[in-house]
Amino acid sequence: MLRLPSSICRRALRGGTLTSGSTPEFWGRANPHGPCLPPTSAFHTHLNLHNSVPDLPDFNTSVDIHEHKLARPVKPTQSTTNAQLQKKKERVKLKMAKMDSLIPETLREMEKDEEFKITAQKLKEMGQAKLTREERKKKQRALDHLGIPSFRDFLKRFHHEETGEKCNSLLRKIEIEILQLNIGLHCNQACNHCHVESSPRRKEMMDRETAEKCMAILESSPSVHTLDLTGGAPELCSQFRYLASEGRRMGREVIDRCNLTALLEPGQEDTAEFLAKNGITVIASLPCYSAKNVNIQRGSQVFQRSMVALQTLNDLGYGHPDSGLEIHLVYNPLGAFLPPPQGPLEQKYKEELDEAFGIKFNNLYTITNIPVKRFTDFLVRRNELEGYMDMLVRNFNPAAVEGLMCRNTINVGWDGRIFDCDLNQQLDLQSRRPLNVQTDATSPHPIPSGGKGPSVWDISTAADVIDLGIVTDTHCFGCTAGSGSSCQGATVSL
Numbered sequence: 413m414l415r416l417p418s419s420i421c422r423r424a425l426r427g428g429t430l431t432s433g434s435t436p437e438f439w440g441r442a443n444p445h446g447p448c449l450p451p452t453s454a455f456h457t458h459l460n461l462h463n464s465v466p467d468l469p470d471f472n473t474s475v476d477i478h479e480h481k482l483a484r485p486v487k488p489t490q491s492t493t494n495a496q497l498q499k500k501k502e503r504v505k506l507k508m509a510k511m512d513s514l515i516p517e518t519l520r521e522m523e524k525d526e527e528f529k530i531t532a533q534k535l536k537e538m539g540q541a542k543l544t545r546e547e548r549k550k551k552q553r554a555l556d557h558l559g560i561p562s563f564r565d566f567l568k569r570f571h572h573e574e575t576g577e578k579c580n581s582l583l584r585k586i587e588i589e590i591l592q593l594n595i596g597l598h599c600n601q602a603c604n605h606c607h608v609e610s611s612p613r614r615k616e617m618m619d620r621e622t623a624e625k626c627m628a629i630l631e632s633s634p635s636v637h638t639l640d641l642t643g644g645a646p647e648l649c650s651q652f653r654y655l656a657s658e659g660r661r662m663g664r665e666v667i668d669r670c671n672l673t674a675l676l677e678p679g680q681e682d683t684a685e686f687l688a689k690n691g692i693t694v695i696a697s698l699p700c701y702s703a704k705n706v707n708i709q710r711g712s713q714v715f716q717r718s719m720v721a722l723q724t725l726n727d728l729g730y731g732h733p734d735s736g737l738e739i740h741l742v743y744n745p746l747g748a749f750l751p752p753p754q755g756p757l758e759q760k761y762k763e764e765l766d767e768a769f770g771i772k773f774n775n776l777y778t779i780t781n782i783p784v785k786r787f788t789d790f791l792v793r794r795n796e797l798e799g800y801m802d803m804l805v806r807n808f809n810p811a812a813v814e815g816l817m818c819r820n821t822i823n824v825g826w827d828g829r830i831f832d833c834d835l836n837q838q839l840d841l842q843s844r845r846p847l848n849v850q851t852d853a854t855s856p857h858p859i860p861s862g863g864k865g866p867s868v869w870d871i872s873t874a875a876d877v878i879d880l881g882i883v884t885d886t887h888c889f890g891c892t893a894g895s896g897s898s899c900q901g902a903t904v905s906l
């Protein structure tokens with residue numbers, strides 16, 4: 413029988429191992445760590461959404477992330493290891509000129525990589541929709557085996573236990589501040605943790621009519637201060653410059669979620685200047701300051717090209733105080749563990765990148781690997797899915813709930829469908845349909861979902877979705893583990 417959260421065993425929560433055997437008694441199975449302490453720990457005394465910081469069992473990852481190792485079937489090239497680059501001591505100034513496209517190398521790596529081949533074969537046999545359903549079932553089975561309720565029930569029970577009140581508003585849309593558009597799945601990279609399944613082979617892209625409709629919604633939504641453009645590699649999508657310029661014309665902050673290497677692709681020679689000229693904020697993935705770890709996760713040559721792109725952006729003023737041009741980097745763990753604390757890791761990144769390459773940036777965002785798409789495959793093939801889900805639940809942090817990005821964000825897919833977040837988009841979990849709006853009969857587009865969920869043609873302003881319930885599933889435990897996780901990094905400072 414499922415017990416309520418006051419029976420959480422503090423000792424079990426502090427177990428610190430990643431095995432499913434450490435799952436506390438609350439989740440409905442025998443507790444291997446002996447009797448529970450009385451319900452007085454900081455973890456469950458209050459659901460204080462602002463200040464309460466639990467003593468989290470697995471929030472202990474070292475900030476020496478260059479020492480994190482991950483075995484991989486294909487040995488990475490030794491030609492650009494950080495050790496070799498560090499040996500030079502003097503600052504390396506790399507030149508942007510004469511870079512060939514990364515795409516042939518990415519395709520070559522995809523051909524060699526067993527994991528990509530297995531996924532491609534399954535995709536061919538089952539189709540995307542069936543594969544996604546299968547993925548969701550696998551995670552549910554892992555949680556069922558651990559005796560863990562759904563994310564929504566978990567949150568409701570926790571909230572009720574802590575406050576004596578029903579939880580009616582935590583998982584509803586509040587005022588919308590961010591419009592996030594995933595404008596296409598095409599990418600010059602094929603990273604092994606990609607939650608979007610992007611690669612050079614993906615060709616899906618937002619068309620002009622959908623882009624114009626998105627901008628009409630933005631114009632009529634004064635509460636939305638940020639237009640967040642993501643992908644794939646958004647710069648490689650045909651509507652990128654139109655959307656970015658329109659967003660800036662309307663006075664909104666525009667974010668380009670940039671993989672850095674896209675700026676070096678043939679035909680993109682003036683993209684960095686375009687970004688600077690339009691005052692666009694760059695948020696760029698760089699999962700380590702070591703070449704080896706970056707190349708393992710994102711593909712060979714990616715680290716060196718990323719350094720070139722960062723130096724180019726720095727030369728244009730990005731990352732320098734008073735330039736008004738901001739660049740933030742994103743860290744996500746190499747494997748099945750939680751990110752280290754954001755503040756100390758940011759300091760480490762700043763020292764390492766400045767010393768080796770003279771690179772400056774504004775902030776580092778740490779993001780938890782959410783078990784979606786390639787990262788789920790990664791866990792399944794290593795037999796780590798159940799342990800990972802267990803770790804996410806055991807590190808549930810009530811203080812992270814208020815900052816869930818799905819609460820104040822509308823996420824739109826390349827085809828115009830609306831989701832509560834980019835992760836739900838990849839799992840095909842559409843937002844709830846607003847009751848008070850009618851589909852635009854003059855729309856040149858039919859509802860892409862076949863009427864199951866809303867698209868941009870169903871709303872005229874972001875206010876139309878306020879108070880709608882948020883669609884959740886097992887992957888949501890990734891957003892509330894440790895210091896929380898969102899597209900803007902940790903949601904709680906620990």
Ligand code: SF4
Pocket residue numbers: 599600601602603605606607608609610611643644645671710
């Ligand atoms: S993680 Fe980003 S850069 Fe890597 S394949 Fe996916 S979209 Fe492209």
Ligand code: SF4
Pocket residue numbers: 816817818819832833834835836882883884885887888889891
């Ligand atoms: S994955 Fe995270 S952001 Fe998305 S719906 Fe779940 S809790 Fe919200």
